[in-house]
Amino acid sequence: MTIGFLVLATLTVAGALGAMFFRNLVHCALCLVPTFAGLAALFLQLNAEFVGFVQILVYVGAVAILIVFAILLTRGSEPPASAAVRHSAWWGLWVAVVAFVIMAGTILSSLIMSVAELAKPVPTIRRIGDQLMQDYVLPLEVIGLLLTAALIGAVVIAMQEEPKKNGS
Amino acid sequence: MTDRLDQIFVLGKQWLLGQLQGWGLLPADFVPLVSALFSIIFIVVVFAGLFAITTVIERKGLGRIQNRLGPNRVGLPPPFPQLRLAGFGQFIADGIKALIKEDIVPRAADRVVHFLAPVALVVPVLLAYSVLPFGRNMTPIELEAGLLFFFAVGAATELSLFMAGWSSRNKYSLLGAMRAVAQMISYEIPLVLSSLTVVMMVGSLSLPQIVAAQDHYTGTLAHWHIFKPWGFAGCILFLIAALAESNRSPFDLPEAESEIIAGYFVEYSGFKFALFFLGEYLGLFAVSGLGVTLFLGGWTAPFSWLTWIPSWLWFFFKLCALIAVFIWIRGTVPRLRADQLMGLAWKFMLPMALWNIVVAAAWHFTHQAGWHLIVRWLFCAALLVGPYLIFGRAFEAKVGKRTYRYAP
Amino acid sequence: MNSPLHCYLLLSALLFCIGLAGALTRRNAIIVLVGIELMLNAGNLNFIAFWRFHAGSESLQGVLFALFSIGIAAAEAAVGLALIIAIYRHRHSTNLDEIDSMKG
Numbered sequence: 001m002t003i004g005f006l007v008l009a010t011l012t013v014a015g016a017l018g019a020m021f022f023r024n025l026v027h028c029a030l031c032l033v034p035t036f037a038g039l040a041a042l043f044l045q046l047n048a049e050f051v052g053f054v055q056i057l058v059y060v061g062a063v064a065i066l067i068v069f070a071i072l073l074t075r076g077s078e079p080p081a082s083a084a085v086r087h088s089a090w091w092g093l094w095v096a097v098v099a100f101v102i103m104a105g106t107i108l109s110s111l112i113m114s115v116a117e118l119a120k121p122v123p124t125i126r127r128i129g130d131q132l133m134q135d136y137v138l139p140l141e142v143i144g145l146l147l148t149a150a151l152i153g154a155v156v157i158a159m160q161e162e163p164k165k166n167g168s
Numbered sequence: 169m170t171d172r173l174d175q176i177f178v179l180g181k182q183w184l185l186g187q188l189q190g191w192g193l194l195p196a197d198f199v200p201l202v203s204a205l206f207s208i209i210f211i212v213v214v215f216a217g218l219f220a221i222t223t224v225i226e227r228k229g230l231g232r233i234q235n236r237l238g239p240n241r242v243g244l245p246p247p248f249p250q251l252r253l254a255g256f257g258q259f260i261a262d263g264i265k266a267l268i269k270e271d272i273v274p275r276a277a278d279r280v281v282h283f284l285a286p287v288a289l290v291v292p293v294l295l296a297y298s299v300l301p302f303g304r305n306m307t308p309i310e311l312e313a314g315l316l317f318f319f320a321v322g323a324a325t326e327l328s329l330f331m332a333g334w335s336s337r338n339k340y341s342l343l344g345a346m347r348a349v350a351q352m353i354s355y356e357i358p359l360v361l362s363s364l365t366v367v368m369m370v371g372s373l374s375l376p377q378i379v380a381a382q383d384h385y386t387g388t389l390a391h392w393h394i395f396k397p398w399g400f401a402g403c404i405l406f407l408i409a410a411l412a413e414s415n416r417s418p419f420d421l422p423e424a425e426s427e428i429i430a431g432y433f434v435e436y437s438g439f440k441f442a443l444f445f446l447g448e449y450l451g452l453f454a455v456s457g458l459g460v461t462l463f464l465g466g467w468t469a470p471f472s473w474l475t476w477i478p479s480w481l482w483f484f485f486k487l488c489a490l491i492a493v494f495i496w497i498r499g500t501v502p503r504l505r506a507d508q509l510m511g512l513a514w515k516f517m518l519p520m521a522l523w524n525i526v527v528a529a530a531w532h533f534t535h536q537a538g539w540h541l542i543v544r545w546l547f548c549a550a551l552l553v554g555p556y557l558i559f560g561r562a563f564e565a566k567v568g569k570r571t572y573r574y575a576p
Numbered sequence: 577m578n579s580p581l582h583c584y585l586l587l588s589a590l591l592f593c594i595g596l597a598g599a600l601t602r603r604n605a606i607i608v609l610v611g612i613e614l615m616l617n618a619g620n621l622n623f624i625a626f627w628r629f630h631a632g633s634e635s636l637q638g639v640l641f642a643l644f645s646i647g648i649a650a651a652e653a654a655v656g657l658a659l660i661i662a663i664y665r666h667r668h669s670t671n672l673d674e675i676d677s678m679k680g
Contacts (some may be wrong), residue, residue: 009587016591016614020598020607026334028607030281033327034616035591037674039617040320042584043642046628053316053640055620058646061323061356063613063653067348068330069658070606072346074664092600100593123636125312125373128643131636139640143647150651154658162663 004045012038029067036060050128174478178305180461181206206306211297218487219449220259226495228255231365233499255316266442274336274435281335286436288328292321295448296454299416301376303480314375315367318458319360322413325451326352329422332415333432344431347506348422350412359409361521362402365528366462374457379466383576388472392465397548398528401556403463405521407490412513416494417468418501419507456490458484464490516559523555584625592618605663605670609656616649 011034018031036059043052132140185203188194194202214229224239231238240255243459299314301307326349333345367373369440370381384391393399412419423431432446458467464486467479504512527548534544595614602608620642627638664670 005583009583012587013590013594016594018612019614020594020602025606026606027281028610029329030331032610033324034613037324037631038615039621042587042621042656043624046624048624048628048642049311049314049637050313051620051639051646053313053320054322056645057316057323058650059613059617061320062328062353063650065326065330065353066653066657067606067610068327068334069346069349070660071649072334072342073661074606074670076583079642085579089601093597095600096593096597100589102587103589103593107582108587125632126371128636128639136640139644146651147647150654156652157655158661160657 005042008038008041008045011035012042020100023072026068029071032064032067033060038063050125169477170478174304174480176478177210177303177480194367204308211308212294215297215450215453216446216486218453219446221256222449222453222491223262223445224258225258226498227258229233229492229495230499233496250359259502263442266445267439269438271438271440272435274338276337277435278335278337280343281331281356285328285332285335286440286447288331289325289447290443290450292324293304293327293450293454296321296451298459299375300454300457301379301461302457302483303478306467306480307376309430310376311374313373315363315373315378315458315462318375319356322451322455323356325447328447329432332436336432336435338435340428340430341432341434344422344428344434347428348415348432351415351419351422351509354510355412355419355517356407358405358513358517358521359413360571361518362409362524363458363462364521365398365402365524367530368525369393369532375461375466379461379468382465383468386569390465390470390472392463392468392470394463394465396531397545397552398524398531399463401520401524401527401552403459404461405517405524406459407493408512409517410455411494411497412509413455414448416452417498417505419509420503421506422525452494453487454492456487459490460486505544520555524552527551581625581629584621588618588621588625591615591621603671605660605672605675606657608672609653609660611623612656613653616645616652620645 015031015033015035019028019035022028022031036055040052040055040059043049043055094119181203184206185194185199188202189196190197228238228240236254239258241252242255242257242261243250243252244257267493269514289547296318298308299311299317307314329348330345333341333343333348336342366378370378372378372381382391382393389395394403421427423433428434433441436444460483465482467483469475469477469482530551531544531548534547539547593617595611595618597611598614599608599611602611612676623638623642623645627636627642637639663675667675669675
């Protein structure tokens with residue numbers, strides 16, 4: 001384990017914990033930023049330069065902003081009057097802890113422990129582009145369609161309903 | 169000789185590193201680190217200096233446009249008080265004022281976020297400089313996805329404006345922040361789409377390669393992208409979007425003094441305010457530098473008989489020219505209304521940027537089909553003019569002609 | 577020089593479970609959505625880590641999978657937040673315990 005990994009992992013986990021357990025919703029949303037940035041840096045560490053930058057562009061530049069906007073539009077920026085957690089909170093926590101223990105146990109007891117590091121792959125952007133346009137052109141089209149549908153759908157759902165005209 | 173002058177900063181850095189190693193002050197392991205440090209210091213010093221001078225020139229230029237003198241009093245500090253330097257000492261006075269002013273944090277403010285916001289603006293903006301090619305062999309980091317890095321880092325600044333506006337607990341600053349974020353998200357799409365044409369034609373996201381693709385000459389004229397129809401349209405769209413991204417007039421609704429005082433930084437004073445100011449100008453320089461790189465040939469000379477001028481000087485000429493244009497626009501164009509702002513982004517710039525991609529493709533394929541250069545040029549220009557008229561009219565029809573009720 | 581694979585997998589599992597805990601315990605619908613985003617991100621980290629340590633890392637599958645997953649996450653966030661805003665407009669609340677009119 002390298003120091004770089006430790007620092008980034010701490011940053012990511014701390015941000016995630018903050019995002020999940022702060023009371024003030026805007027603080028939660030802002031805590032997402034170090035998590036997303038830390039993950040992007042981890043991608044860079046794993047030689048996936050392109051994915052790292054896309055991660056920052058999409059998550060920090062768009063998703064985090066979108067969440068902040070939603071929080072402000074729903075007046076969630078004021079601290080909640082009642083408890084921030086649900087009635088069944090303890091069950092949720094237990095499920096998460098048990099899930100983590102099972103996953104960690106599986107990882108630590110699996111063959112993965114003995115996987116050695118391979119030669120550094122060089123995913124040039126040109127190759128990513130070639131692959132997207134050749135082998136993965138259908139998923140790319142589907143993603144395009146999905147994003148268009150999501151764009152239109154989001155606008156339609158969130159659009160202010162027009163006041164009903166008299167008689168109808 | 170001209171080659172030496174062209175590479176003077178590169179050679180200078182190598183010489184300095186060699187000297188440090190020669191004196192035994194620098195172990196070999198630390199050479200990349202110290203080299204990066206030199207680049208960082210150089211960038212920060214040069215662009216902070218440019219910022220200082222730009223503030224004075226902007227105020228003087230705006231003054232001239234508005235038929236007044238602008239700052240012309242402050243000269244050098246006490247030992248030479250008689251030297252006025254035509255007011256160019258103004259930035260020293262402004263800087264000292266900003267540093268010694270009291271740092272006020274409103275009682276209701278969210279202290280941590282309030283403190284972090286200016287830092288979160290300046291750091292990404294400075295990071296963006298790391299991929300710009302300032303001259304031949306003068307790119308601090310040669311990333312393969314340099315353009316993507318620039319946009320990714322630029323997207324991170326939006327959040328800092330929101331942090332500033334929200335943490336101040338002031339209705340004006342929150343309004344300003346919401347306006348700023350909405351505006352920056354809307355204009356980021358045309359910004360990225362207009363630079364996409366360049367990526368398509370060059371076939372690379374690396375900024376040094378984009379410049380290298382423009383470093384050819386037909387006759388004496390350089391192959392800058394702005395000289396091609398799609399490049400011209402892309403450049404105009406890019407510059408408009410860049411203006412909006414850096415929240416400058418006529419897109420300065422987020423900080424409109426006459427409506428919401430100063431928007432998201434109403435509650436900032438002293439050094440933090442200076443940081444915001446610095447971040448805003450550095451962001452403008454960075455995005456202008458990107459515009460120079462993408463469309464105006466980066467560090468290349470416009471004519472082949474001007475190539476003896478050092479490459480870094482060309483970059484700074486073009487950068488300063490763009491800054492001058494931005495100052496000129498600020499002094500000339502009135503502020504847009506919020507609905508006009510959004511209408512411009514979504515109804516005019518976005519379709520034009522998308523159409524421009526098609527035009528770029530047409531340029532590419534007519535080249536493959538072997539059309540004559542002039543025919544290609546006219547064909548692509550014609551492809552652009554039609555949609556421009558349609559989208560422009562559609563946008564205009566909504567605004568309508570202004571009618572005056574009380575004036576004849 | 578990199579950390580071994582299981583470090584990345586453990587980190588990803590931890591992130592996933594933090595997201596899961598948040599999604600299961602918080603009352604506010606927006607934060608539940610944030611938790612789901614965190615879980616998706618943990619998945620992305622796994623894609624990239626496996627790709628990096630897999631013998632056939634020539635094929636770029638992991639990278640492309642992660643890219644598609646980021647795209648889907650963006651679409652999901654947009655639609656999810658639009659739904660939350662629409663619900664808020666009807667019921668003036670984003671509290672999940674109160675949005676239960678379908679409960680039998």
